[in-house]
Amino acid sequence: MNEPSPSPARPSPADGLRAVLARVPVGIVAERRQGRSVWAGVLWRPVSVLPGSPSAAPWTALGRAGGEAALLYAGTADIELCRSETGGYRDNLRSGRPVLWVVLRMGPDGEPRPVLAVTADPATGEALTASGDDIVETVAMPDWVRDLVQAFVDAHHVEHEAFRRRRDDPAAARAGRGEPA
Template sequence: MSSAALPLVRIPVGIVVERCKAGSRWADFVWRAVAVLPDEPRTKPWTVLREEHGATLFYAGSATVDLYPSETARYRDNLASGNPSIWTVLSPAEGAWPYSVTAATADPAEGEAFTEAGGNLVEPVAIPEMLRGAIASFVAEHHVEREFFKRTRR
């Protein structure tokens, strides 16, 4: 997304992360985002939500899903896919916790772009119904079908 463009809508979300024991001698744990909460909870980041069967769920922190009118075709395609998702991005961090919440996006291309930084953990997770409705409304209001122009060689 261009830094000059400002989002028309910013939707706060919370990111839930799972930590499981790794079955490897090279890593102690495997981390992955497992859910997006449809609002920003009043919980401190890295609060334990549940522990069971060797896995621990944490509220990792918050992000915003930013919606831009220029990206409505991507949001529409995401919603129409068999598995509409929000791409969550965790980046390596220094300190008590190995990752920090960097971003959340409904744009599959933007989610894929975050994978270029090798240390990021990028996970698509299911869109909560409330968030799906907000994105669908945004698409309905702002989408403009653009005609495809095929370039011709000279």
């Protein structure tokens, strides 16, 4: 399969303060399974990513997995690579099991909407769980994505030294002398 290379990012109003330097398109495969309790109807879960933008329409059936789960092509999303997030990418790659965070949003009718986001940054992935209404799951990062993210980190990461402020005379401050804190 021909893996896409990252494309230079065009500015987007959604970028805000994040300077997106590259976008990597990926197709998302999701699993649909019947819940096992009376409180859980249908359960949706992202399970993998495909290279590029497949030509299939979003929510096209791909087959079955494990007998009772249906696999569907959920749609395409871009992994946005930002210089400010390279530390998170690096930590993810060093984890021994690099992952992507995939976000699906359900509509009011309980049916899924287009894929909301995909990220390789652990902090962004964690932040995407804040709404509580979205389905946020990790999927294994394919080797070809890992190689692209590693190349991006190699090209753009700058290590920042931790800076800690120190009082001029901590003992004097404890004794009530010197400048107020």
